[in-house]
Amino acid sequence: MTEFRKIAIIGLGLIASSICLSLRQKDPAIQIVGYDNDKEVRKRAKRIGLCEIESNIEKAVNDCNLIILCVPVGQMYPVIQKLKNFIEPGTIITDVGSVKLSVIKELEAHTEDAKGKFVPSHPIAGTEKSGPDAGYAGLFDGRWCILTPTKKTNKKALKSVEIFWRFLGMQTKIMTPEHHDLVLAVTSHAPHLIAYTMVGVVDDLETVTKSEIINYSAAGFRDFTRIAASDPVMWRDIFLNNQDAHLEVLGRFTEELFSLQRAIRKKDGDYLLRYFERTRSIRKGIVAAGQDTGIPNFGRD
Amino acid sequence: MTEFRKIAIIGLGLIASSICLSLRQKDPAIQIVGYDNDKEVRKRAKRIGLCEIESNIEKAVNDCNLIILCVPVGQMYPVIQKLKNFIEPGTIITDVGSVKLSVIKELEAHTEDAKGKFVPSHPIAGTEKSGPDAGYAGLFDGRWCILTPTKKTNKKALKSVEIFWRFLGMQTKIMTPEHHDLVLAVTSHAPHLIAYTMVGVVDDLETVTKSEIINYSAAGFRDFTRIAASDPVMWRDIFLNNQDAHLEVLGRFTEELFSLQRAIRKKDGDYLLRYFERTRSIRKGIVAAGQDTGIPNFGRD
Numbered sequence: 001m002t003e004f005r006k007i008a009i010i011g012l013g014l015i016a017s018s019i020c021l022s023l024r025q026k027d028p029a030i031q032i033v034g035y036d037n038d039k040e041v042r043k044r045a046k047r048i049g050l051c052e053i054e055s056n057i058e059k060a061v062n063d064c065n066l067i068i069l070c071v072p073v074g075q076m077y078p079v080i081q082k083l084k085n086f087i088e089p090g091t092i093i094t095d096v097g098s099v100k101l102s103v104i105k106e107l108e109a110h111t112e113d114a115k116g117k118f119v120p121s122h123p124i125a126g127t128e129k130s131g132p133d134a135g136y137a138g139l140f141d142g143r144w145c146i147l148t149p150t151k152k153t154n155k156k157a158l159k160s161v162e163i164f165w166r167f168l169g170m171q172t173k174i175m176t177p178e179h180h181d182l183v184l185a186v187t188s189h190a191p192h193l194i195a196y197t198m199v200g201v202v203d204d205l206e207t208v209t210k211s212e213i214i215n216y217s218a219a220g221f222r223d224f225t226r227i228a229a230s231d232p233v234m235w236r237d238i239f240l241n242n243q244d245a246h247l248e249v250l251g252r253f254t255e256e257l258f259s260l261q262r263a264i265r266k267k268d269g270d271y272l273l274r275y276f277e278r279t280r281s282i283r284k285g286i287v288a289a290g291q292d293t294g295i296p297n298f299g300r301d
Numbered sequence: 302m303t304e305f306r307k308i309a310i311i312g313l314g315l316i317a318s319s320i321c322l323s324l325r326q327k328d329p330a331i332q333i334v335g336y337d338n339d340k341e342v343r344k345r346a347k348r349i350g351l352c353e354i355e356s357n358i359e360k361a362v363n364d365c366n367l368i369i370l371c372v373p374v375g376q377m378y379p380v381i382q383k384l385k386n387f388i389e390p391g392t393i394i395t396d397v398g399s400v401k402l403s404v405i406k407e408l409e410a411h412t413e414d415a416k417g418k419f420v421p422s423h424p425i426a427g428t429e430k431s432g433p434d435a436g437y438a439g440l441f442d443g444r445w446c447i448l449t450p451t452k453k454t455n456k457k458a459l460k461s462v463e464i465f466w467r468f469l470g471m472q473t474k475i476m477t478p479e480h481h482d483l484v485l486a487v488t489s490h491a492p493h494l495i496a497y498t499m500v501g502v503v504d505d506l507e508t509v510t511k512s513e514i515i516n517y518s519a520a521g522f523r524d525f526t527r528i529a530a531s532d533p534v535m536w537r538d539i540f541l542n543n544q545d546a547h548l549e550v551l552g553r554f555t556e557e558l559f560s561l562q563r564a565i566r567k568k569d570g571d572y573l574l575r576y577f578e579r580t581r582s583i584r585k586g587i588v589a590a591g592q593d594t595g596i597p598n599f600g601r602d
Contacts, residue, residue, distance in 0.1 A: 074570075098520075124520050127597030128584075138602065144516050173516070183513050186503055188520030194495060195521075197558045199580040201550070202487055204557075212484050214586040215445050215474070219399075219425050219489030220496075222593040223524050229584040232577035239565050239573055249502070250562050254555060256505075257498045261551050264540050269375075272540055276533035279500040283429075283530040285515045292523040296428030298599040301439065 002167040003160055004066040004092075005030060010057065010079055011071035012036040012045045013231070014126060015096050017135025019068065020051045022168050025137045035060035036132075037075075045132040058086040066164065067116075069095040069107075074237035077106040089115035092157045094164075096123055098184055098234075100148040100177035102241040108152060117157035120148045120177065122184070123170060130231040138169075142290055145170040148177040185245035189238055190253060193246070195227035196235070303468040304461055305367040305393075306331060311358065311380055312372035313337040313346045314532070315427060316397050318436025320369065321352045323469050326438045336361035337433075338376075346433040359387040367465065368417075370396040370408075375538035378407040390416035393458045395465075397424055399485055399535075401449040401478035403542040409453060418458035421449045421478065423485070424471060431532040439470075443591055446471040449478040486546035490539055491554060494547070496528035497536070 007023070009016045012034050023030050032051035036042050039055075046053040054060035061067050061083065071079055076095060087093065093116045097103040104120050111118035123145040127134065145165040149158050162172045175183070202213055202221065217225065239246060263271040287294040308324070310317045313335050324331050333352035337343050340356075347354040355361035362368050362384065372380055377398060388394065394417045398404040405421050412419035424446040428435065446466040450459050463473045476484070503514055503522065518526065540547060564572040588595040 124517050126520070127602075129597045134597070136597075141602075143519055146517070171516075183509050183517055184520065186506060186509055187514060187517045187522040190502075191499060191521040191525055193561060194499060194558070196577055196580055197554060197561055198492060198495060199583055200576055201491075201553050201557050203579060203583060204553070205487060208484050208487055210583075210586065213488060213583065214590045214592060215472075216425050216447070216484055216488045217587050218444055218592050219427070219485065220492035220528055221488040222587050223528060224492055225580070225584040225587055226593070226599065227521055227524060228577075228580040230577075232574055232581075235577050236570050236573045239561075240568055240570050243565055243568075246565055247562065250558070250565075252502050252505070253498060254558065256502050257495070257551070257555065260494060260498055261548065264544055264547055264551075267541055267544075269537050269541050272537040273533055275501055276497055276529075276531075276536050278504060279497055279526070279529040280533075282500055282504060282511070282514065283526040285511065286518045286523050286526055289515045291515060291519050292527070293601045295601075296430045296435070296437075298527065298601040300594045300596075300599040300601070301428075301442075 002027070002164045004164060006064040007032050008061040008064040008067045009034045009051065010060065010067065010069050010083070011075070012041050012050065012132045013070060014130050014134040015123065016068070016070040017045070017050055017132045018125070018137070018139035019168065021135050021137040022140060026167060033060045033064065041132055048133065050132055057082055061086055061091070063088070065092065067091060067093045069093065072234045072237045073097045073099050073103060073241050076103050080107055080110045084110045084114045087111065087114035087116040091116045092119060092160060093117065094119045094121045094161045096121065098122060098188065098238050099242040100180045104148070104150060104177055108150065112152065117154040119153060119157050119161040121161055121165065122146045122148070122180065123165060128226050128229040130234070140165070141169040143170055145172050146180050147172060147174050148180045149174065150177065181242050182245045185242055185249045189242060189246055190249040192227055192230065192235055193239065193250070194253070195224040198224045199228040303328070303331070303465045305465060307365040308333050309362040309365040309368045310335045310352065311361065311368065311370050311384070312376070313342050313351065313433045314371060315431050315435040316424065317369070317371040318346070318351055318433045319426070319438070319440035320469065322436050322438040323441060327468060334361045334365065342433055349434065351433055358383055362387055364389070366393065368392060368394045370394065373535045373538040374398045374400050374404060374542050377404050381408050381411045385411045385415045388412065388415035388417040392417045393420060393461060394418065395420045395422045395462045397422065399423060399489065399539050400543040401481045405449070405451060405478055409451065413453065418455040420454060420458050420462040422462055422466065423447045423449070423481065424466060429527050429530040431535070441466070442470040444471055446473045447481050448473060448475050449481045450475065451478065482543050483546045486543055486550045490543060490547055491550040493528055493531065493536060494540065494551070495554070496525040499525045500529040
């Protein structure tokens with residue numbers, strides 16, 4: 001159960017639409033009001049009946065207990081500027097941003113001024129699709145939500161937001177924003193940048209045709225294209241807002257890649273074999289923890 | 302239909318077992334005899350009834366019309382050394398190696414000496430699993446098989462092998478071995494090396510725990526672990542045998558990665574956005590060509 005009876009959602013993409021669909025399944029009595037800056041998105045969300053839609057952000061947050069900011073990380077600041085005079089004292093505000101330090105910096109002071117209670121959170125769930133049509137009720141099932149309270153975070157509000165994400169089917173974990181940003185740089189941001197890079201390299205090749213790339217992609221490349229089909233604006237904002245952690249992880253990545261490149265050049269088969277042998281155990285752990293399917297090729301073929 | 306009535310398969314891993322299961326579905330009258338260097342693998346293949354199993358390579362190829370070499374690329378030379386005195390004149394030999402130039406160099410002269418007819422081929426299909434239990438009948442359905450004849454390749458034998466792979470449900474394409482090795486470096490080998498590298502980087506981190514990696518892997522990283530769970534010996538051999546193409550593609554990859562790293566450092570959001578926007582179209586092409594599912598997250602969640 002969640003105590004929130006009226007929830008405002010700002011930004012109507014994949015996460016927002018999944019929250020709507022999941023909440024509707026779990027407790028249809030909860031009132032959800034949605035707002036998006038983009039008129040077309042509002043229209044679409046209204047047509048598919050996602051939730052109540054307001055074309056005015058002030059009205060959207062009127063009288064609600066919880067505001068969830070589901071906009072790209074780079075939009076958090078503009079949104080809170082528009083919103084801060086309309087937050088009613090005591091309202092709990094949370095966000096779903098993939099970067100926490102920069103978002104906290106932009107949101108915490110303003111929500112405090114407005115006497116709102118800000119709880120930084122990050123539900124780790126998503127697909128390569130985006131927009132109000134991309135959501136589905138089961139997106140959060142069994143996935144993890146990380147909460148990153150600061151010294152200023154209201155303890156009771158933290159608990160309420162934690163219970164909210166659990167109500168949606170998530171497991172929760174509390175850590176510092178600094179540590180969150182490093183962990184996500186490794187498990188999410190660096191893999192995305194690398195996938196974008198690999199797809200970009202292929203897109204640029206003159207010696208291999210597009211139809212060859214497409215036809216023979218089942219040999220590994222197609223997996224990279226799924227990740228590299230993710231929302232460009234969302235990812236631009238993530239990379240602009242977690243610079244230190246990204247540069248640290250990418251530095252290590254190139255160091256390792258060079259060591260493997262050197263082994264290829266020197267025909268050092270033992271080095272390659274040792275490297276390739278130790279990576280299977282991590283896969284096993286992920287499957288055992290229920291964070292991926294163990295069926296070959298993700299069961300897609 | 303295929304003209305081959307008795308087929309010998311050397312090396313009983315994922316591809317070999319999938320050939321057996323697929324052939325059995327399509328024409329149970331075809332006789333299949335399997336051999337593997339590893340006694341345990343032979344035992345396992347026999348227990349699961351994959352095909353007739355011979356513990357002697359000479360007997361395995363006795364009186365057959367087609368020999369398919371399904372060993373890692375690095376084993377092609379030792380296998381042909383063991384085999385060459387037992388190949389009957391006129392027998393067609395093909396292989397399934399992911400690298401063609403080096404395999405042709407090792408196999409063509411020897412099969413010629415034995416008056417066998419060698420047709421280099423590469424069925425592009427697989428999963429992250431390996432061994433005789435990993436195969437399934439549908440592995441080849443709709444996938445592509447590349448044939449890379451040389452000036453010495455017998456035209457009739459080429460046609461027969463092409464028909465064979467089509468019989469298993471594949472589409473076929475003929476190209477030069479040089480071009481094949483470049484195309485595969487891009488669509489398969491480089492993505493695998495990059496995935497192995499990323500998983501290795503994570504495995505080495507001291508600041509992030511293994512359980513954190515595992516729990517939060519759904520954000521992108523888990524996709525890399527699937528690829529990096531592929532057979533280590535097979536991949537070592539691929540990297541040792543397609544050096545020039547790999548170093549070329551990896552050179553381009555690091556160049557691109559550095560350009561994105563620089564954009565992150567300089568906070569050049571426009572560069573990042575432009576880069577991330579152009580990669581979606583390749584994904585669309587792959588899904589439209591039936592080479593991947595369009596369902597979010599490969600439909601696995």
